[in-house]
Amino acid sequence: MEFIAFAIATAVALQAMKGYTLTRERTLLYLNISFLLLGAGLLVDGLANLVVLLSRFHRNFIYLSRLGYTIDFLAQLVAYTILVVVYVQQTRTWSGQIAVAALPIALLESNPFTELILIFLLTYISAQTAINYNISRTTNSLLVFGAFASLALAHVFFLLFTVAPIFFPFAHISQLFGCFLLLGMLFRVNQTR
């Protein structure tokens, strides 16, 4: 599943790069970097899990899974933070900027679950994309909102997985669904005439 998500994230990054090459708009460059990071994190996590699986959970390789998860988490943290900063810059609300800067720190200090930080960032991005859909009412913006909302839900399931293993498949299905919504948006964009 990580490899499919990696391919879709890379496709979105390439589309953003194409746009940046044409227009030199910095928001597209940040979008490109953000999705490249997401893709890289997913690839590392996927490869780490694959090695652990192929080694039949040999104890010498178990640490790789944890390392892969950590790298994926850090990549996601940076990627979503970039997106949040871009949205905050676009809306230019200082109160929003302060809230964005303060909350992850508060979460880091008060909560052991790193997933909560990603949930917070993704919820903010989902809210911004929902506002965008509410104004533009286009199918593409609905797909992007759906994608980020699904990714946020996936991290809620990943968080719940720490208390109940049953949520693990739901997390992956939700993550994959979000990626497919982004893929749908890409197809629609490339059919634009």
Add this chain to the structure above:
Amino acid sequence: MIPDGQAPAAIPAAKYRSQFRIFVDIMRVIQREGNEAKPTRILYGANLSHDRLVKYLEELKELGVIQESGSNEKVYGLTQKGVDCLNSFRKVEAFAGAFGFKI
């Protein structure tokens, strides 16, 4: 639902247009005029002063995206490269618009 690409931007428009955005606006006016646009139509359509219009039209000709024709009165049309460029821009605009970014 309204068609993509024609939707209003979610984020307020930037105060100043980038040079690329002005190029696109000029090319759009030319296309809207049936690929035969007089300078006056472009001037009003792209909201430019005469001096800036002359400068940008020269730059677009050098880039090979528009061509000049007409003996008495100049008429501008898009080249194939210009049409391709405008189509690529529409895709980029739809892509950025999906995320709520105005370009």
